[in-house]
Amino acid sequence: MTPAVLPRTLWFTRCPVPTATGIAADRQWLTDEFAADGISVRSLQEAAPDADRAAHYTHALPGLFREGGNVPALWARSRGEHTRLIGLTWIEERQTVLVAPGSGIRGAEALHGLRLAVPKHDIAIDFWRAMALRGFEGALASAGLALDDASLVDVPADGHGGQWAAELAALRRGDVDAVYVKGALAVEAARRAGAEVAVELDDLPDRRFRVNNGTPRPITVHQQLLDDRPDLVDRFLGVLLRAADWAAGQPGEVARILGAETGAGADGVAGAYRPGTHLTLHPDLSADRLALLAAQEAGLRAHGFLPEPVDVAAWADPEPLRRAAALARRTSAPPSPEEPAS
Numbered sequence: 001m002t003p004a005v006l007p008r009t010l011w012f013t014r015c016p017v018p019t020a021t022g023i024a025a026d027r028q029w030l031t032d033e034f035a036a037d038g039i040s041v042r043s044l045q046e047a048a049p050d051a052d053r054a055a056h057y058t059h060a061l062p063g064l065f066r067e068g069g070n071v072p073a074l075w076a077r078s079r080g081e082h083t084r085l086i087g088l089t090w091i092e093e094r095q096t097v098l099v100a101p102g103s104g105i106r107g108a109e110a111l112h113g114l115r116l117a118v119p120k121h122d123i124a125i126d127f128w129r130a131m132a133l134r135g136f137e138g139a140l141a142s143a144g145l146a147l148d149d150a151s152l153v154d155v156p157a158d159g160h161g162g163q164w165a166a167e168l169a170a171l172r173r174g175d176v177d178a179v180y181v182k183g184a185l186a187v188e189a190a191r192r193a194g195a196e197v198a199v200e201l202d203d204l205p206d207r208r209f210r211v212n213n214g215t216p217r218p219i220t221v222h223q224q225l226l227d228d229r230p231d232l233v234d235r236f237l238g239v240l241l242r243a244a245d246w247a248a249g250q251p252g253e254v255a256r257i258l259g260a261e262t263g264a265g266a267d268g269v270a271g272a273y274r275p276g277t278h279l280t281l282h283p284d285l286s287a288d289r290l291a292l293l294a295a296q297e298a299g300l301r302a303h304g305f306l307p308e309p310v311d312v313a314a315w316a317d318p319e320p321l322r323r324a325a326a327l328a329r330r331t332s333a334p335p336s337p338e339e340p341a342s
Contacts, residue, residue, distance in 0.1 A: 004228035006037055007063050010236065013044035013056045014261075015068035017183065017214055018091045018273065020281045022067075022261045023254070024243040033239050034232075057125055059083050062224040065236055069213040071127035071305065073220050074297055077315055078306040084226055085316040086237065087219035087283030088293060092202055094272040095182040095210060097139050098195035100171055105178070105198045108143035111136070114177040116150050117167040119157040128157065130305050131213045132167075135180035137299065138209035139199045168193045182212070184264035187271035202274070211296050216289045221320075230320065237283075237324035238331075244281040245328075254278040285318045 012030065014021040024030050030041045044056055044064065055061040057072040059081050066073065067087075077083050099105040105114070116136050119128050137147055153176050157166040164186060167179040171193070178198060181190060190197075201210050219240070226233050247254045254277065258269045294312040301309060 006039060006229070007225075007232075008038075009040045009042055009063060010034060010232065011042055011044050011047070011051065011055075011061055011064040012236075013064060013066050013068065015214070015217075016262045017068075017093060017217070018254075018258055018261070018277055018281060019067045019089070019217070020240040020243045020247070020283065021065070021219075023247050023257055023281065024239050026257045026260070027243065027246070029239050029243060030236070033235055039232075054124070059220060059222065062222040064225075065219065065221050065233075067219045067240075068217065069127055070216065070218050070293060070296055071130045071213045071300060072125050073218045074300060074306060074310050075125045076220075077310050078308045080308075082223035083220045083315075084223055085218050085285070085293075085312070086221055086226075086233065086318075086320045087240070088216040088285060088289040089219075089281060089283050090207075090216045090289060090292075091214065091277060091280045092210075092274060093183050093214050094187065094274075095135055095138075095180070095201035095212065096186070096190070096197045097136070097199035097201070098168075098171065098179045098181055098190050098193075099177060099198040100174070101194045101196050103177070103196070103198075108139045108199050108204075109145070110198065111140055111143070111178060112145055112149050114150050115153045115175070116147075117155045117170050117176040117179045118152045119155050119164075119167055121157045125305065127213055128163075130300060130303065131182065132180045133303050134212045134296070134299055135182065135201065136178075138204075138211065139180075139201060142199075142201075142204050142206070142209045162189065164189050168195065171195060182214070182272075184258070184262040184268035184272035188264055188268040208292070208295065211292050211299070216293050216296075218293065219283055226317070226320065230323075233320045234323045234327055237320055238327045240283065241324055241328045244283075247278045247281050251275075251278045283321065285316050285321060290316060 059076040118132050155166050155170045160166040164181050170176045
């Protein structure tokens with residue numbers, strides 16, 4: 001069958017977190033990969049007004065690759081968008097429960113009976129709210145507790161500048177007892193607020209308690225592109241594998257790129273991403289990661305974030321990543337020695 005006509009543009013979008021897509025974009029490898037085909041590769045974040053940035057959440061753009069939080073990705077699929085899951089990463093991104101200075105609250109079991117801040121944003125899919133609910137849920141579960149063992153306090157977030165600004169303001173006022181945060185900017189925000197850490201979710205030995213928007217983090221593509229030009233999908237993933245390979249030997253450069261991606265300073269990056277983060281950018285679709293994502297889907301559905309169930313196993317298509325890995329092996333293999341002259 002003759003392949004479909006080459007698209008003029010491939011789009012990519014990623015969250016401001018550690019991603020192979022972000023590494024590849026920084027190195028210009030995505031642009032270079034498709035230049036000879038006359039295909040422009042563009043970042044959705046930098047494309048306005050040429051493209052609708054809402055596609056980062058809806059994935060209603062056939063030529064889009066997305067590497068980002070699983071809440072919008074699952075939501076888009078749940079709403080009927082024809083996307084496919086083609087990779088998952090698991091990158092520890094500091095998740096903590098913060099409390100007011102001097103409160104003395106320490107440990108997950110101490111959350112029993114406390115007032116927990118749950119933000120409300122006026123957006124189509126409130127992934128911030130989902131993160132807080134799932135973060136508190138994981139922390140409480142690690143102590144054999146449930147959300148019903150605490151008091152959830154809605155915190156309107158509109159009009160507050162900065163991530164977790166509304167929740168931290170509520171903590172300062174004494175309206176709530178605990179706030180969930182994650183990532184590099186959260187490290188900086190917590191320091192500015194003088195908040196103290198009650199629970200370090202990253203220290204919990206069972207990573208099921210750390211399942212949240214970024215753990216695991218999906219790579220998705222639209223079914224239309226996968227059907228029309230699977231070769232382009234394979235090549236795009238091949239570049240991401242190359243970027244992850246490169247990152248494994250470049251911890252300093254990865255830290256620099258993370259600063260640019262997250263908008264955080266060196267202290268925020270160092271505080272959010274533990275040594276070895278540069279080794280964890282490779283995607284896979286292992287049974288373990290798929291099971292963790294299925295647990296996230298069940299949790300989101302229980303909290304009303306997904307209009308319809310998502311069968312994670314059926315959503316996943318492992319073939320593009322398998323083909324991309326084979327392609328990467330072929331292109332990186334040394335040339336065969338020439339036959340000796342007779």
